[in-house]
Amino acid sequence: MQTILITGASRGIxxxxxxxxxAAGFRVIATVRDVPMAKDILPFAELIELEVTEPASVAKLQAQMQGETIDVLINNAGIIGPDLQSTTDMDFDGxxxxxxxxxxxxxRIVQALLPALKRAKQPKLATVSSKMGSLSYAASDQVAYRASKSAANKVIQCLSTDLKSAGIAVASLHPGWVRTNMGGAGADIAVTESAMGIKAVMDKLTLATTGRFWNYDGSELGW
Ligand SMILES: NC(=O)c1ccc[n+]([C@@H]2O[C@H](COP(=O)([O-])OP(=O)(O)OC[C@H]3O[C@@H](n4cnc5c(N)ncnc54)[C@H](OP(=O)(O)O)[C@@H]3O)[C@@H](O)[C@H]2O)c1
Incomplete structure (x- = not known):
């Protein structure tokens, strides 16, 4: 049985x-910020508490994964950022x-889970990024979010270079515009379509295709 670890599993994507x-037969390790709250919605998964911005929380996750094997890691947790995030009016703390x-x-999570990933036969990892971070797309709203996803893409590209020799395939993913708290009710697609698409992309990911930016429908995106 293969094991996947997914961050930000309390809701949405x-x-x-x-x-x-x-449903596909994986052992699912789902990280959430509030385990008691998540027990009812994720009774099928192994729950681990994780606040992704807290180094101590990530270190605890690393300790819990000692000796474990992770076949697939999906960094999914994310935020849209502050209310004020234009180039002329920025909430800098946000x-x-x-x-x-x-x-x-x-x-930080990839570094913490590298030993567990290296134990897998064909390890894979991805970060759920966004087309909003594409440098070729000049829209200028939500600057903090866009910049954070552009930088997340660069980190993924660097990881793909550095982890190739360890046999770890790496991808950046655009999940589509999805009807979640973040995407809103008017978004294009349902979470089911996005998740099925992401799984299909991850299923196909190999070292031969490492270091690329994928749409949920399997098409390749420009950085
Ligand atoms: N929805 C879209 O249209 C869309 C489009 C492009 C990209 N994305 C990306 O897709 C990913 C998932 O988005 P979503 O639409 O499912 O968003 P969502 O419904 O707002 O869910 C976000 C998830 O991230 C978790 N999270 C946020 N901050 C965290 C932190 N500091 N530590 C741990 N967990 C944290 C949340 O946990 P809590 O419940 O504890 O807050 C929640 O589980 C994000 O990376 C987002 O940027 C979404």
Whole structure:
């Protein structure tokens, strides 16, 4: 049985990914910030408490994963950022928080889980990024979010280079515009479509295709 670890599994895309991988026969380790609250919605998963921005929380996760094997890691936890995030009116503390959650935390988690990933036969990891971070797309709203996802993409690209020799395949993922708390009720697609698409992309991911940015529908995106 393969094992997947998914961060930010309490709701939205992370919750649906947990359901999708469970249905596919995976052992699902789902990280949430509030384990007692999540027990009812994720009874099928192994729950681990994780505040992704807290180094001590990540260190605890690392200790819990000692000796374990992780076949797939999906860094999904993310935030849209502060209310004020334009180039002319920026909540700078909120900007820093957005970078902490969306950019810094995924790398900290990858570093913490590398020993567990290295035990897998064909390990894979991904960060759920966003097309909003594409450098070729010049829209300028939600600057903190866009910048955090651009930087998350760069971190993923660097990881793909550095982890190739360890046999770990790496991807950045755009989940679509999804009807979640973050995406809103008017978004394009349901979480089920996004999660199934992400799983199909991850299923196909190999070392030959490492270091790329994928849409949930399997098409490749420009950085
Ligand atoms: N929805 C979209 O249209 C869309 C489009 C492009 C990219 N994305 C990306 O997809 C990912 C999931 O988004 P979503 O739409 O499912 O969002 P969501 O419904 O708002 O869920 C976000 C998840 O991240 C967790 N989280 C946030 N901050 C955290 C922290 N500091 N530590 C631990 N967990 C934290 C939340 O946990 P709590 O319940 O504890 O707050 C929740 O489980 C994000 O990375 C987002 O940027 C979404």
């Amino acid at each position: 992370g919750l649906e990914l947990s359901r999708t991988y469970t 900007f820093l928080k957005t970078l902490e959650v969306n950019t810094v935390a995924p790398l």
